[in-house]
Amino acid sequence: MSVGTEISVEQLEADPYPIYKQLRAEEPVCFVDSVGLWLVTLWDDVQHVDKSPDVFTGETEPSTLRRTFGANLLASEGAYHSRIRNIIYPWFRVGAIGDYPDNVIAPIANELVDGFADHGGCDLVSEFAEPLSARVLKRALGLSFVEEGTLRRWFVELATGAANFEGDPEKQAIADAASAEVNETLAPVVERLEREPDDTLLSSMVHTEVDGERLTREEIQSNLKVMIVGGLQATTDLIALSMWAILSHPEQLEEVRADPKLVDPAIEEAARWHSPVGTSTRQTTRDVELGGVKLEQGALVAAVLASANHDERNWSEPERYDIHRREGSHLAFATGPHLCIGARLARYETRTAWRVLLDRLPRLRLDPERPIEISGWEFRSPHHLHVQWS
Numbered sequence: 001m002s003v004g005t006e007i008s009v010e011q012l013e014a015d016p017y018p019i020y021k022q023l024r025a026e027e028p029v030c031f032v033d034s035v036g037l038w039l040v041t042l043w044d045d046v047q048h049v050d051k052s053p054d055v056f057t058g059e060t061e062p063s064t065l066r067r068t069f070g071a072n073l074l075a076s077e078g079a080y081h082s083r084i085r086n087i088i089y090p091w092f093r094v095g096a097i098g099d100y101p102d103n104v105i106a107p108i109a110n111e112l113v114d115g116f117a118d119h120g121g122c123d124l125v126s127e128f129a130e131p132l133s134a135r136v137l138k139r140a141l142g143l144s145f146v147e148e149g150t151l152r153r154w155f156v157e158l159a160t161g162a163a164n165f166e167g168d169p170e171k172q173a174i175a176d177a178a179s180a181e182v183n184e185t186l187a188p189v190v191e192r193l194e195r196e197p198d199d200t201l202l203s204s205m206v207h208t209e210v211d212g213e214r215l216t217r218e219e220i221q222s223n224l225k226v227m228i229v230g231g232l233q234a235t236t237d238l239i240a241l242s243m244w245a246i247l248s249h250p251e252q253l254e255e256v257r258a259d260p261k262l263v264d265p266a267i268e269e270a271a272r273w274h275s276p277v278g279t280s281t282r283q284t285t286r287d288v289e290l291g292g293v294k295l296e297q298g299a300l301v302a303a304v305l306a307s308a309n310h311d312e313r314n315w316s317e318p319e320r321y322d323i324h325r326r327e328g329s330h331l332a333f334a335t336g337p338h339l340c341i342g343a344r345l346a347r348y349e350t351r352t353a354w355r356v357l358l359d360r361l362p363r364l365r366l367d368p369e370r371p372i373e374i375s376g377w378e379f380r381s382p383h384h385l386h387v388q389w390s
């Protein structure tokens with residue numbers, strides 16, 4: 001009997017890593033009944049899925065992403081995907097956002113720390129990572145005037161539609177209402193930006209022309225919604241998970257304090273160790289064999305990035321958090337044509353968060369009375385991260 005018949009959603013949500021380990025050993029391409037997906041768990045196979053969009057397409061049918069956002073880059077492939085990505089990508093270059101760490105992110109991070117520095121302790125998720133990620137994203141996108149709570153509500157409601165695989169009309173109505181609200185909010189802003197460009201991603205989407213191509217009004221709306229859903233929670237999670245990783249390894253924290261050059265490898269290792277985004281979801285365009293298993297055309301496949309990042313064939317002692325690991329890059333931002341477009345911004349945010357927290361909170365440490373709780377497999381989030389300092 002297949003291992004996949006015995007895996008429950010609850011088990012995956014609670015802690016998917018032991019399940020991935022079993023799947024890698026026993027059935028690396030496995031249909032898991034409870035989630036209705038083929039889970040692909042080996043490093044080589046995950047790479048292959050992400051890098052073969054002609055066979056494993058992001059343009060799934062039906063598509064919860066297209067249904068909720070409209071045509072967008074994450075749910076498209078080929079010439080259409082390249083056109084959208086080429087127009088959006090320039091805003092994410094160093095030349096465009098290289099000043100973000102000092103001029104945008106650090107001031108927000110410092111302001112947040114000002115609010116709790118003399119309390120001696122806080123929840124780094126709700127008091128720091130969440131508001132930092134929301135404020136930077138608002139500034140970056142060009143939605144500074146939107147309330148933080150509104151942005152978070154849009155995220156939750158749009159994500160409800162993106163995850164509505166069962167086609168529940170009530171869930172879809174929630175997502176559609178949020179989608180209409182975003183469109184209404186954007187309309188006057190886009191009109192203003194047409195006349196008065198600024199340095200935001202929204203303005204760049206309005207004005208960038210590549211090979212004579214621009215985005216339509218609908219494409220601006222749909223791709224901005226993808227940025228809200230892709231950019232808010234995952235960045236919060238990476239900031240919190242990476243802080244937890246280093247704080248739960250105090251001897252490695254001391255090394256980082258002594259040598260700030262270790263900050264970047266320590267964050268990359270945290271993204272490998274506990275990846276905020278667990279999977280790339282794809283659909284087969286034809287019958288195909290993967291890892292000796294026959295997949296029929298139309299099969300839904302989750303290439304499990306989090307499992308690839310723990311594959312013993314690629315990493316030595318993958319369960320260990322080791323800031324000195326030099327075994328190549330991880331897959332937390334995926335690979336291939338859909339490689340995360342916001343990775344640079346997310347890295348800037350996380351590095352700046354570390355710099356500000358370590359500089360400003362002496363003897364920062366975990367609160368031993370309130371250990372972290374983490375859940376989720378497609379998106380892995382800490383519910384809170386209680387810390388103390390002196």
Ligand code: HEM
Pocket residue numbers: 058073074075085226227230231232234235238276277279280281305332333334335337338339340341342343345346
């Ligand atoms: C730590 C934070 C982040 C993580 C771990 C992450 C992870 C990922 C992953 C794994 C993918 C590929 C999904 C797939 O293959 O199906 C992806 C794509 C994407 N991400 Fe991120 N992301 C993060 C932050 C951001 C930010 C800050 C933004 C935007 C402001 C963003 C926007 C996007 C977009 C638009 C795509 C689709 C790219 C395409 O289809 O060409 N992400 N992200």
